[in-house]
Amino acid sequence: MVESTVPEADASSSAVRLRGVTKTYDSGVMALGPLDLDVKRGEFVSLLGPSGCGKSTALRIIAGLAAPSIGTVELAHHDTERRGSHRIGFVFQEPTLMPWATVRDNVRLPLKLARAPVADAEMRIGAALDQVGLAEFARAYPRELSGGMKMRVSLARALVTDPDILLMDEPFAALDEITRFRLNNDLLSLWRDLHKTVIFVTHSVFESVYLSERVIVMTARPGRIGAEFRITSTEPRGEEFRTSAEYAAFCREVSRALAPSYAGQAGA
Template identity: 75%
Template structure:
C-alpha cells in the first residue's frame, strides 16, 4: 500500500469516529487515580452505554469528552461537523439532575445555551420551541419547573442539550432518579429521538437492563481506576420496542452483560 493510500485510510477512519480516547488517565489532586488508562472509540451515529460500579470513572470519562475536565495523560479527540477531529466541539450534555432555573419558564431554560452563545432572542425562542416539540413538551413552554413532574423536568434538560443541534449527546445517568414506568417511557422516547436525529450518544448508567435496551454497544468498566472490562455489541432488529424488552434475546444479552460486570463488583478484573 502506498503512502497516499495509507494516509487516505487513516483519514477515513478518523472521520468515521465521533470520539476517540487513547491512553486517557485522570488522577485528582488528592492522589486518587479515577480513570485509565482508557481506550475508547465511538463511531458517528452510534449509541453506546458506559456501565460500571459507582466510582469507576464513568462520569469522569464523560466530563473529559465534554472538555469539562482535562485528562492527566492521553489523547482525546472529538469530531467536528466538517469531519475534522478536534477536542470539545458540537457536544450536548444531560446531567444527572435537570439543573433548571426555577425563576424562569421552560422555554427560557431551554433557550439558555443559545442566549449565552449570542443567538438573537427571536431565533433562540423559535429553536427552543422546536427542541421542546422534539421531546413532547410544546404545551409546557410557558410553564415553570415547579409545575413539572420529574420526568418532564428531564425532558426539558434533554431539550436544552439538543437546542444547539450537537453532533454528540453525553448523558450522565439522566433517568436514575425516576420511577420505573417513567424511565421505560423515556428510554423509548430517547431511542426514537436517536433514530430521528442521528446523534452520537454516550449514555452512562448503573442499570444492566437499561444499557442493553438502549445501546448498540455496552462498554463495561472495571472498578477504579476505570478501564474497559468488556465491549459487547447488542445486535437486534430495529426499531426496538416492548417486544424486545420481553424477548429471549434481551434476557440473554442482560445475562452476558451481567457476567462481564461481575468482576468489577468483586474487585477483580480479567484484564
C-alpha cells in the same frame, strides 16, 4: 448474538477517540484509565460500571469539563456552516433547572449564552420542545412539572444547540420505572430521527442493553474497559424486545462481565 470484542474504528468514522486517557486527582487517587475508546458517528454507546469507576469522569473529559492527566481526546469536526451549532450537548444526572424561569426560558439558556439571533433562537426552542413532547408546557415553571418532565426539559436544553454529540450522565436514574421506560423509548426515537452520537452513562444492565448498539463494561477504579458487547436486534426496539428471550440473554452476558467489577466492593 453478543460479540465480546469490537474492532477498532477507522479514525475517519469516529466522533470521539480517546487514547491513553487517565485521570489522577491531587489526592493521588487514580480514577480513570488508561482508557482507549472509539465511538463512531451516529453510534449509541453506554458506559456501564459500578459507582466510582470513572464513567462520569470520562464523560466530563470528553465534554471538556475536566482535563485528562495523561492522554488525548479527539472529537470529529462539526459543520462550521451551521450557525450556533455546538459540538456537544450534555444532560446531567439532575435537571438543574432555574426555578424562577419558565420551561421555554430554561431551554433558551445555552442560546442566550451563545448570543444566538432572537428569531433563530425562537425557532430552535420551539423545535426542541416539540422533540421532547413539551410544546404545551412552554410557559410552565419547574415546580409545576413531574420528575420525568423536568428531565425532558434538560434534554431539550441539550438539543437546542443542535449538537453532534450528546453526552448523558445517568439522566433517568432517579425516576420511577414506568417513567424511565417511557423516556428510554422516547430517547431511542429521538436518536433514530436526529442521528446524534450518544454516549450514555448508567448503572443499569437492563437500560444499557435496551438502549445501546454497544455496551462498554468498565472495571472498578481506576476505570478501564473490561469488556465490550455489540447489541444486535430487530429495529426499532420496543416492548417486544424488552420482554424477549434475546434481550434477557444479552442482559445475562453483560451481567456476567460486570460481576468482577463489583467483587470486593464494600456495600456492593
